Amino acid sequence: MTSLLKTNSAAFMRGDHVITTDLSLTVSPGEVKLLVGPNGSGKTSVLRALAGLLDADARIESNAPFHWISAQELPGSPQTVRDYLKMQTTLQDEPFHADYNTFGLQDRMDTPLNRLSTGWRQRVKLSCLTLYTRALWLLDEPSDGLDAHGLSILLDLLAAHRAAGGAAVIATHQPDLWPKDAARIQMGAK
Amino acid sequence: MSGTIYLLACWARRAGLGDGLIAQSAMFFILALTTSVLAIGSDSNLLIQVLPGLIWVLVLLASLLGLPDLLNRDAHEGLLDDIVLSPRPLPLLMALKGASHWVSTGLPLAVIAPGILYVMDARHMYDPVYVFAGLAAGSLYFSSIGLIAAALVLQARRSFALYAVIVLPLAFPGLIFGAGALTIQGMGIASHTGFSFLLACSAAFATLAPFASAWIVRMKVRS
Numbered sequence: 001m002t003s004l005l006k007t008n009s010a011a012f013m014r015g016d017h018v019i020t021t022d023l024s025l026t027v028s029p030g031e032v033k034l035l036v037g038p039n040g041s042g043k044t045s046v047l048r049a050l051a052g053l054l055d056a057d058a059r060i061e062s063n064a065p066f067h068w069i070s071a072q073e074l075p076g077s078p079q080t081v082r083d084y085l086k087m088q089t090t091l092q093d094e095p096f097h098a099d100y101n102t103f104g105l106q107d108r109m110d111t112p113l114n115r116l117s118t119g120w121r122q123r124v125k126l127s128c129l130t131l132y133t134r135a136l137w138l139l140d141e142p143s144d145g146l147d148a149h150g151l152s153i154l155l156d157l158l159a160a161h162r163a164a165g166g167a168a169v170i171a172t173h174q175p176d177l178w179p180k181d182a183a184r185i186q187m188g189a190k
Numbered sequence: 191m192s193g194t195i196y197l198l199a200c201w202a203r204r205a206g207l208g209d210g211l212i213a214q215s216a217m218f219f220i221l222a223l224t225t226s227v228l229a230i231g232s233d234s235n236l237l238i239q240v241l242p243g244l245i246w247v248l249v250l251l252a253s254l255l256g257l258p259d260l261l262n263r264d265a266h267e268g269l270l271d272d273i274v275l276s277p278r279p280l281p282l283l284m285a286l287k288g289a290s291h292w293v294s295t296g297l298p299l300a301v302i303a304p305g306i307l308y309v310m311d312a313r314h315m316y317d318p319v320y321v322f323a324g325l326a327a328g329s330l331y332f333s334s335i336g337l338i339a340a341a342l343v344l345q346a347r348r349s350f351a352l353y354a355v356i357v358l359p360l361a362f363p364g365l366i367f368g369a370g371a372l373t374i375q376g377m378g379i380a381s382h383t384g385f386s387f388l389l390a391c392s393a394a395f396a397t398l399a400p401f402a403s404a405w406i407v408r409m410k411v412r413s
Contacts, residue, residue: 053271055412068275072268078208079200087200090193091276091283 003028004064004136004167005050019045019056020187027136029165032158036175037187043171044071044140046187050169051138066136067129071144071171074121076114081105081124084113085131094132102130103153118145126154129161137161137168143177151177193278198286205256206294215252215295216302222248223306238312242372245306249299249325250361253332256291257353260340261407274411284407285400288337296329315376324388328368331392334399335360341406363391 005027019042027033035043049056051068074084082098089096100106103123113121122145129137137158143151158168158179175184206212226244230237264270273283303325304318339356343349371384 051275053274053411068271070268070271072266074267077204079204083200087197088272090196091272093193093277
C-alpha cells in the first residue's frame, strides 16, 4: 500500500528557525494522524508545510490531492452560503451541485455569511470537505466552534472518508474527541 | 472559461456591491469634484481648462479606495490559501482580482465622468467618448498598479498610506498622458499621441501586474 504523504526529514525548519524536531510522518490510506501539543508548538506550521503553503526545510513527498481547512475565521461578508460554496468549488475547478445537504446547511444556503454564528461558519468551512473528493484531509482545529451535533457529523464524514481509503492529518488540542485508533504525534513547546 | 467568468462576477459583486465600492467611489468622486469647484471659484473658463486634470486626479485617488480589502482581507479569512492552492493558474486569478477592482471603482467613474461635461457646460470643448475611453484605459492601468501594491502590502497593518506611496508615483505616466491627451483634445488639436501612450502604458501594466502580483503573493503566503 503506497502512502499518501511522507516526510523523511527529522526537522521542519523555516530559515534558521526550528518549527519542530523529530517529526517523520507517513500517512497511509485509512489512517488518521493527530498533531497534538500546546499552543505555539508549531501544529499549524507543520500542516501548512504539508499543504505546500509554507517554505519549510523538509522533504515532503506527496502526490495526493488534498483538502486544506485552515483555522482562520470565515468571511463575515454578505455573500450567501451557496455563493461561498460555489466560489470554493469553482476555485478548485470542480462542478457544484445545488442539491446540497451536509452539516444541516440545506436550510441556510441562502443565508449571508455575516448572519451566521461562529459554529455555523465553521460548518460552512468544513462542508467544503464533501463538495469534492480529496484523498488527504489536512485540518487545522476543525472541531473549533462545533456543537455536539456538528462534531458527530464531522466524525461520521471522517469515518466514511477512511472507509473509502482516505486519510487525514488533524491539528487539535482536544485529541480525545477523535477516533481511538488515531495515532498521536506529540509536538513539544518551544 | 465559465468558471473564470463566475469567479470574476463573484468577486466583483462582493467588492462592488457587498462592500459598496461602486457607491463609495462615485460618492467620493462627485463630492471631491464639487469641493474642488467650490474652492477654485466661479470662473467657468478656468474651471473648464483645469477639468481634465481634476477629473484624472480624482479617478486616480478613487482607485486607492478598494485596495486595503483587495487581497488583505482574503489573507485574513484564509481565502488567499485557497487561491494559491487552486489548480487554476495564479496569474489568471490575480488578473480576476485586479479586474474585480477595476469594474467596481475605475469603470463606474469612467461612465459617470462624461456626465460632468454636461453639468459643467464643457461639452463644447471635450468629447464625452474621449473622456470615457481615456478614463476606462487609465483606470485599468491604476487598478493594475493597485494590484501589485496590494500584493506588496499584504500582511502589513494600518497601511493605507503605503498604497498611496506605491501607487501614486507609478501612476504618473498614465496621469500625464491621460489628462494631457484630454487637454490637447480640448484645444482642438487632432493628435492621438498622448492617448496612444496611455493605451500602451495600460496594456503593459495590465499584462505585467497579474504575473508580478502572483509571484509576490506566492512568496508572501509561504513565508
